[in-house]
Amino acid sequence: MQARSDMIRREGKTIAFVPTMGFLHEGHLSLIKKARQLGDAVVVSIFVNPAQFAPGEDFDSYPRALERDCDLAEKEGTDVIFAPNKEDLYSAVFQTYVSLGELPNHLCGISRPIFFRGVATVVTKLFNIVKPHFAIFGEKDYQQLLVVRQMVQDLNFDINIVGSPIVREPDGLAMSSRNTYLSTEQRTSALSLCKSLKKAQTLLESGTTDAATLINEASDFITSHPETVIDYVAICDPETLEDIKTIDKSALMAIAVKVGVTRLIDNMILKVAGM
């Protein structure tokens, strides 16, 4: 992959990179479309990164479908698919990790303490291997996007990080490879995430600016659905992820819920009218 990237660069072409864990859906394909617009060559990586899964999480059962993914990615105009093995990226003596300061102390970082260290480490490795000019990340994983932006700034990566909006099913469910775990009943419960975000925006528009009230309304709505256990419902600053008490400008509302055994996340920027 490094030799291939060197060749592309020597030809004076730019590389746009989309890192994924595979089992591609329309959300991933929207990132590939964006990459196609940004770079001369599009590289997609498919790698389920063991370093970001804690023991007991779904590393082993994470859905994998490499051939199907290759077909989908190629149809969107991907030039190179990089799909290394676990052993290719993590040798038996692997011992170097990227550690982060404040950002992982919020949202997903609290219940998944090694997650962002794993993400930052694999993204660094992939950047060094793929040598992209642009890298595209989905706003679905909002905190991950912030972590990558921060890391690129702090560690002087010469890479332009581009965010891309959440792609949803027609009924609003944020697309995720993990949706495949859901039964029909659980999928109905899973819709409570996006519905509660919409509800919060509507309440805000009608004058409820108290974050705790919005969080309680959303939490009650979610837990009224079967098989839901809330990890967090938070309203926070979109840059620092610090909690916000009263919404007077735009705020990030972020949610993580276990539906059965499946952990799902969603988020929305809440906007005060006129801001």
Ligand code: AMP
């Ligand atoms: P994953 O394969 O889940 O690690 O995701 C790979 C990339 O696709 C990440 O940058 C995600 O944020 C992005 N992504 C996943 N789901 C969606 C979605 N529904 N809409 C937009 N981007 C997404």
